[in-house]
Amino acid sequence: TLSSNNGTKPQTLSSSSEAVINLDQGDPTVYESFWGKAGEKCTMVIKGNELMSYISDLRKPCWFLEEELENTIKRLHRVAGNAVVDDRYVVVGTGSTQLYQAVLYALTTGGTAPDQQPVPVVCAAPYYSQYADETDFLRSGLYKWAGDAYAFDKEGPYIEVVTSPNNPDGTTREAVVISSPADQGKVLYDLAYYWPQYTPITRAADYDIMYFTFSKSTGHAGSRIGWALVKDEEIARKMTKFIELSSIGVSKDSQLRAAKIMGVICDGYQDFKSDENSENFFEYAHQLMADRWKRLREVVARSNVFSLPKYPQEYCLFHGEFTESFPAFAWLKSKEGAIDEDCEKFLRESYKIVGRGGRRFGADPSYARLSMLSREEVFQQFLDRLQSINNGTVSNG
Numbered sequence: 001t002l003s004s005n006n007g008t009k010p011q012t013l014s015s016s017s018e019a020v021i022n023l024d025q026g027d028p029t030v031y032e033s034f035w036g037k038a039g040e041k042c043t044m045v046i047k048g049n050e051l052m053s054y055i056s057d058l059r060k061p062c063w064f065l066e067e068e069l070e071n072t073i074k075r076l077h078r079v080a081g082n083a084v085v086d087d088r089y090v091v092v093g094t095g096s097t098q099l100y101q102a103v104l105y106a107l108t109t110g111g112t113a114p115d116q117q118p119v120p121v122v123c124a125a126p127y128y129s130q131y132a133d134e135t136d137f138l139r140s141g142l143y144k145w146a147g148d149a150y151a152f153d154k155e156g157p158y159i160e161v162v163t164s165p166n167n168p169d170g171t172t173r174e175a176v177v178i179s180s181p182a183d184q185g186k187v188l189y190d191l192a193y194y195w196p197q198y199t200p201i202t203r204a205a206d207y208d209i210m211y212f213t214f215s216k217s218t219g220h221a222g223s224r225i226g227w228a229l230v231k232d233e234e235i236a237r238k239m240t241k242f243i244e245l246s247s248i249g250v251s252k253d254s255q256l257r258a259a260k261i262m263g264v265i266c267d268g269y270q271d272f273k274s275d276e277n278s279e280n281f282f283e284y285a286h287q288l289m290a291d292r293w294k295r296l297r298e299v300v301a302r303s304n305v306f307s308l309p310k311y312p313q314e315y316c317l318f319h320g321e322f323t324e325s326f327p328a329f330a331w332l333k334s335k336e337g338a339i340d341e342d343c344e345k346f347l348r349e350s351y352k353i354v355g356r357g358g359r360r361f362g363a364d365p366s367y368a369r370l371s372m373l374s375r376e377e378v379f380q381q382f383l384d385r386l387q388s389i390n391n392g393t394v395s396n397g
């Protein structure tokens with residue numbers, strides 16, 4: 001329901017004929033049209049006798065990693081300039097979701113104390129809602145979710161997850177826990193969105209444990225490919241052990257498809273003989289995200305209900321100019337007093353726009369997270385619907 005105690009507040013606009021707009025998940029279908037146009041360059045054929053073995057290379061810590069994928073991951077990072085890849089072990093996972101769990105295992109196992117308490121896992125709020133669920137799902141004796149890193153003040157070992165740019169709010173982040181005694185903490189960096197279409201690339205990330213995903217870099221979430229870049233061999237081995245026990249490796253079909261697609265991106269930047277009419281992926285995706293944010297900001301600027309975060313301009317080494325962030329999610333805030341209930345409920349019940357409420361991210365319910373990565377048609381419907389909240393009419397869009 002809408003607040004009715006103030007003449008400037010919006011009217012109830014709910015109409016049963018309007019379709020539900022689901023922007024709850026960050027499903028990256030926005031990039032489908034680019035890959036559709038790329039055509040046959042991205043097509044690959046796998047013969048019946050290929051990729052049958054569990055094994056790729058037993059000499060490597062991550063023995064199920066296909067060499068072609070490893071090489072192409074490194075090539076892609078050199079193109080984007082977003083991560084140091086020299087002297088790093090690559091560990092491939094079934095999405096970065098599996099890598100998150102593999103890292104927690106790797107950082108907490110091997111202790112000899114029989115009475116070892118589960119190691120607290122924290123992340124500064126607002127944090128990616130899945131960390132909490134994934135950490136506690138199996139009630140591990142090794143680690144447990146301990147919530148907002150800003151509120152964490154316990155002594156002893158801990159793990160801090162740093163998501164940068166952050167999901168849900170798109171900010172650039174560093175670790176926040178001050179360790180007591182010193183050096184008790186381990187930090188893992190989830191860099192799912194550290195790509196030139198979302199944020200200025202200000203340096204090559206150089207952390208001990210960092211991971212990326214095919215889902216957000218190119219948009220191929222369905223292939224379920226993520227990769228970690230790990231400095232320490234023992235950590236890479238333990239992560240591999242976790243994946244071995246949970247899925248005996250990662251689909252080779254997917255690994256090679258990921259290598260193929262990433263290779264096409266790299267070719268666009270490195271092969272001067274390549275098709276002159278085709279646009280390079282990161283420029284295309286950056287333009288597209290910039291355009292979506294511009295359109296969203298125009299609608300929100302006219303709103304007396306919502307506001308959006310502002311992002312600083314920074315020099316992007318990839319684009320060679322000052323750029324802003326264009327995050328994969330809109331972190332929409334309902335202005336104080338504008339509505340009676342929380343932001344997520346208001347959008348869902350009155351406008352059939354489904355997002356994820358602030359509470360799930362350890363934040364205030366006046367926030368809701370909405371995906372910016374939907375197909376164009378859905379994105380335009382979302383803007384029209386949001387606009388109708390400003391106008392006091394339901395649009396037909």
Ligand code: PMP
Nearest residue numbers: 095096097128167192213215226
């Ligand atoms: N980390 C972050 C910050 C994410 O937003 C997501 C996907 N929404 C993931 C990890 C997991 O992605 P995937 O398992 O598809 O790699």
